[in-house]
Amino acid sequence: MDLKDSMYYIPARHQPKRKRVAIYARVSSNTKDQLRSLANQVSALTQKVSLVEDWRLVDIYIDVASAKEKLKREEFNRLIVDCRNKKVTIVLTKSVSRFGRDTIEALETVRLLKELKVRIIFDQEDIDTASEDSELLLTIYESLAQADNESRSQNIKLGHRYRAMDGTSKLYHRKCYGYDHDKEGLLIVNEEQAVVVRQIFAWYLEGNSIVGLIKLLEENHIPSPRGKAKWSKRALETMLSNEKYIGKVHLFKNNEYEDSYLIEDNHTAIISKYVFEKVQSEKSRRSNVIRTGNGLERKNSKYSSKA
Known part of the structure; x- marks a missing residue:
């Protein structure tokens, strides 16, 4: 029997399009620990893509850069270009901190990709920009991360003072x-x-x-x-x-x-x-x-x- 005569046949033009997924990963240095973290990021995100039936992994973008210095993130920029050219419909990344170096950069990129109708999923925070309140959640998480960094910095300074006080600094x-x-x-x-x-x-x-x-x-x-x-x-x-x-x-x-x-x-x-x-x-x-x-x-x- 001809496949076209089967009631189960779906013409090619009616087959559901698989969403084109890109993975973005970043680490702040090329130390062994950071490179191990990078490998774990990519492995975990690749597995997540494979578990969703209508997702297709099209590319993986990796930057090894510094969060403190204004270095060009070549892979990040390539990802944006591919999003503009409709090669990517979903960007999957580990966390807000791995995606943007600060709140302003993260929000500006989210807005840009939303205009391009590209969805971003932040795995760790469980934020999906397809949600209407995702930008508010991003702001909250970035603010919490900044507060955590400031608290950590303050604790380091206090540690220096305590050690100075007892003579062990x-x-x-x-x-x-x-x-x-x-x-x-x-x-x-x-x-x-x-x-x-x-x-x-x-x-x-x-x-x-x-x-x-x-x-x-x-x-x-x-x-x-x-x-x-x-x-x-x-x-x-x-x-x-x-x-x-x-x-x-x-x-x-x-x-x-x-x-x-x-x-x-x-x-x-x-x-x-x-x-x-x-x-x-x-x-x-x-x-x-x-x-x-x-x-x-x-x-x-x-x-x-x-x-």
Whole structure:
């Protein structure tokens, strides 16, 4: 019997169209954990597509990008182009956070794809843009995610403060020029660099300006902390004010609204307190800015140095 004579025959033009589904997945770095997460995302979403009878997987779009930097998401952009060209009717993705880097980007893309009559399904949040209230739900979820990130950031800051309070913070042993870390991560003197630090303090007390110090360091072929031939003014100004060279560490001291934490003799000093204080007095003397009853004012004359 001819198939066309069968009562069960459906002409090709009457066969239901299968929806063209695309999977979009994104991770924020190419570490092993993130790539494993990416593989799990794609595997789980592919399985979901296979379970729906009238869905057909047409493509998988994968971006390995940073959420912090404004990097171009090539696969994301390719997905949008394919949606414009009617190659895709449904986009399936793990979550709002994997789809958009922020609320504005997520909502703008949702609106665009809705105009193109492309449906987006966020698996984790169970949001389907075919629903009328999906945009409201997206806003709510993004707001919750942002609040969660802010809370996590605040907890990290509090953790730093608690460790500073009990003296266990690693910030007490943050390296600077003149110091290295021992096996336990504690500060120890780098003797070769310490000689340079002492010389810089001595040169300054001999009357040399910051520009003069840069010249002397170049003449003596002493590379900067970053290995460059020329030292920066900022590096030298920071060095001459750094209490770490007298063994002192003062955390969070520049925040007038919160407590600060001070440890004397935290590590071996490179400069004596006497020399350090003389340098601070000399810096103040040379400054052409003074504090008066009217606030900060410039002196009439500037300091004249050797160089």
